[in-house]
Amino acid sequence: MSEESWALAVDVQEATTPCSQFEITKKVDRLRGPRNLKGDINGNIIPEKSRGGGGGGGDEDKIDLAEQSLLNKLIRRSLVRNRNQVEVLQRDPTSPLYSVKTFEELRLKPELLKGVYNMGFNRPSRIQENALPMMLAQPPQNLIAQSQSGTGKTAAFSLAMLSHANPANKWAQCLCISPTYELALQIGQVIEQMGKFCPDVKLAYAIRGNRMERGIKLQEQIVIGTPGTVLDWCTKYKLIDPKKITMFVLDEADVMIATQGHRDQSIRIHRQLSKDCQMLLFSATFEDSVWRFAEQVVPDPNIIRLKREEETLDTIKQFYVLCKEKEDKFTALCNLYGSLTIAQAVIFCHTRKMAAWLTAHLTKEGHQVALLSGEMTVEQRAAVIERFRNGKEKVLVTTNVCSRGIDVEQVSLVVNFDLPVDMDGNADNETYLHRIGRTGRFGRRGFAVNMVDNKHSMDIINQIEMHFNRRITKLDTSNLEEMESLIS
Numbered sequence: 072m073s074e075e076s077w078a079l080a081v082d083v084q085e086a087t088t089p090c091s092q093f094e095i096t097k098k099v100d101r102l103r104g105p106r107n108l109k110g111d112i113n114g115n116i117i118p119e120k121s122r123g124g125g126g127g128g129g130d131e132d133k134i135d136l137a138e139q140s141l142l143n144k145l146i147r148r149s150l151v152r153n154r155n156q157v158e159v160l161q162r163d164p165t166s167p168l169y170s171v172k173t174f175e176e177l178r179l180k181p182e183l184l185k186g187v188y189n190m191g192f193n194r195p196s197r198i199q200e201n202a203l204p205m206m207l208a209q210p211p212q213n214l215i216a217q218s219q220s221g222t223g224k225t226a227a228f229s230l231a232m233l234s235h236a237n238p239a240n241k242w243a244q245c246l247c248i249s250p251t252y253e254l255a256l257q258i259g260q261v262i263e264q265m266g267k268f269c270p271d272v273k274l275a276y277a278i279r280g281n282r283m284e285r286g287i288k289l290q291e292q293i294v295i296g297t298p299g300t301v302l303d304w305c306t307k308y309k310l311i312d313p314k315k316i317t318m319f320v321l322d323e324a325d326v327m328i329a330t331q332g333h334r335d336q337s338i339r340i341h342r343q344l345s346k347d348c349q350m351l352l353f354s355a356t357f358e359d360s361v362w363r364f365a366e367q368v369v370p371d372p373n374i375i376r377l378k379r380e381e382e383t384l385d386t387i388k389q390f391y392v393l394c395k396e397k398e399d400k401f402t403a404l405c406n407l408y409g410s411l412t413i414a415q416a417v418i419f420c421h422t423r424k425m426a427a428w429l430t431a432h433l434t435k436e437g438h439q440v441a442l443l444s445g446e447m448t449v450e451q452r453a454a455v456i457e458r459f460r461n462g463k464e465k466v467l468v469t470t471n472v473c474s475r476g477i478d479v480e481q482v483s484l485v486v487n488f489d490l491p492v493d494m495d496g497n498a499d500n501e502t503y504l505h506r507i508g509r510t511g512r513f514g515r516r517g518f519a520v521n522m523v524d525n526k527h528s529m530d531i532i533n534q535i536e537m538h539f540n541r542r543i544t545k546l547d548t549s550n551l552e553e554m555e556s557l558i559s
């Protein structure tokens with residue numbers, strides 16, 4: 072079928088049997104069974120291990136778990152919203168369950184409390200309410216805590232380590248391992264900031280490049296590092312006596328086990344610790360593999376979980392536009408943009424090449440455009456997102472690489488210049504949800520426009536419609552009146 076005729080066929084089909092296709096695909100979807108959607112209204116980047124960005128095409132961006140995590144940290148300004156209840160599973164269900172509503176209730180050292188308030192924290196976050204009393208309890212309790220990125224885990228264990236460290240003892244007492252150099256530095260910054268008024272508590276970084284003399288003993292009470300270097304410091308250089316570590320923190324367990332060699336190194340470090348050492352493990356996700364690892368590292372754990380908030384398409388109007396080729400998509404995009412009052416828009420392309428092409432053309436048309444793609448460093452990506460967030464550019468063109476990284480409340484339009492597909496070329500519903508889920512946040516109305524340029528992409532739209540059971544309406548961007556009446 073030629074492009075003209077398939078577009079016509081779609082028109083005819085829509086005009087005559089408006090719901091039939093919708094119904095059929097719905098049935099197919101039911102047969103396929105439910106899919107595992109991990110919603111996140113906060114725009115967190117979620118591991119996409121199983122996906123390669125979809126559908127072939129050469130230069131699509133791949134996403135690295137540790138990079139995602141770092142990007143989240145770099146662009147996050149505050150706690151993410153989560154209205155779900157925290158689930159607590161106590162090791163000893165008969166012991167009373169403590170939770171705190173204020174930092175004062177934790178009876179912290181005044182200098183530490185000052186550091187917490189100095190960071191602008193007024194009250195504990197949802198996960199901190201339960202995790203902090205458990206981490207600070209006497210006798211020490213082991214903990215496995217899972218909640219999405221941005222809910223306050225790092226701040227919680229930083230506070231626990233600062234509270235636990237005894238400045239009178241000049242040896243390493245708290246050991247924290249993190250999957251990468253950059254992530255370790257980020258944690259270190261939190262500890263330094265929070266411990267600003269506790270000058271006697273010192274921090275050492277066990278990361279590559281930080282060369283130490285063999286045989287001397289570390290004087291610092293807190294050590295943060297990556298598994299390889301920490302292992303060297305414990306075994307080869309003997310800078311740390313693992314038996315004197317009384318608090319062990321394993322951060323980002325999901326990222327850790329996804330990184331080659333880190334799982335085994337973490338277990339080797341763990342084996343050297345004393346049986347009485349308090350074990351704390353944190354993870355943003357909790358697949359079976361993470362859980363199995365957690366159980367190995369944390370005996371007799373208390374477990375705290377905060378489920379993600381489900382993302383919803385309820386407040387989002389979804390459309391598709393029939394186009395012939397990329398130039399046509401571009402014209403449709405310009406029509407759309409010219410006729411609507413749009414605060415800010417995010418446009419998703421499948422490949423870097425397409426994103427670069429679109430950015431160049433939009434810029435030529437006089438739009439202020441930001442481009443985000445995989446060849447940039449994480450810091451560059453964070454800077455682009457920051458500029459966009461501050462309204463320096465009104466349009467952000469991007470590939471899958473940050474489909475979940477941007478948390479910009481003023482985005483009212485998301486355009487799928489290329490539709491999200493999985494490696495088999497089928498609709499990638501999860502990515503679709505995350506892309507357009509960033510409009511219409513917190514009860515605001517948002518619009519999503521999908522560019523459809525062949526029969527296959529029309530099939531994808533149908534698959535998405537059925538999956539979410541939400542209508543995606545055809546939009547004619549050359550008909551201003553129709554467009555205004557639909558998008559209002």
Ligand SMILES: Nc1ncnc2c1ncn2[C@@H]1O[C@H](COP(=O)(O)OP(=O)(O)OP(=O)(O)O)[C@@H](O)[C@H]1O
Pocket residue numbers: 140143144147148149150151191192193194195196199218219220221222223224225226227
């Ligand atoms: N009690 C609090 N009150 C206000 N802000 C907080 C509080 N706890 C943490 N924050 C802030 O919220 C943001 C997220 O916190 P934090 O980094 O601890 O979360 P996280 O769950 O470890 O996420 P990630 O793994 O992505 O770092 C940070 O900007 C942090 O400064």
